[in-house]
Amino acid sequence: MATPQPLTVDFEALSYISRLVEAFQAFDADGDGLITAAELRGLLGSLGLEKTEPEARDMLARADGDRDGRISVEELLDVMNAGELGLGALGALLQAAVPALESLARANGDGALLGADEMARVLGTVSAEDCAEIVACMGGDGAISVEEFKLMADLL
DSSP states (O other): OOOOBOOOOOHHHHHHHHHHHHHHHHHOTTOSSEEOHHHHHHHHHHTTOOOOHHHHHHHHHHHOTTOSSSEEHHHHHHHTTGGGGOOHHHHHHHHHHHHHHHHHHHHHTSSSEEEHHHHHHHHSSBOHHHHHHHHHHTTOSSEEEHHHHHHHHHHO
């Protein structure tokens, strides 16, 4: 087994993306994975980015790639320039770990919650300290759900 190495990840950037995703989910009132201009305005306000209704509609129009009048979390991350944060390698690493983490969570029977130690064992090349930082950045209080992990892995 390879010796765990420190990640060269900007954990502040990971935390920023996680906060955007959490805010998106909180303002997606009907849980359909899409938000309207009014919901976008509330979401941005919750992040301290006050926008007028016309500004929110303009932002939505720029982000709305499929022109359905709503934006997905992926479209939000695009308009917020999350892709420029350089976390693509982390996304690939996390994506590769999803099947093993799902299997581990099922075997543990713990409601699919993952702790930093479990994540470090599965990732192998990532230290437990870095895994703890990843869990913390994803909003976990010591553990995150497999679903949250999968969502972040897909978005990075």
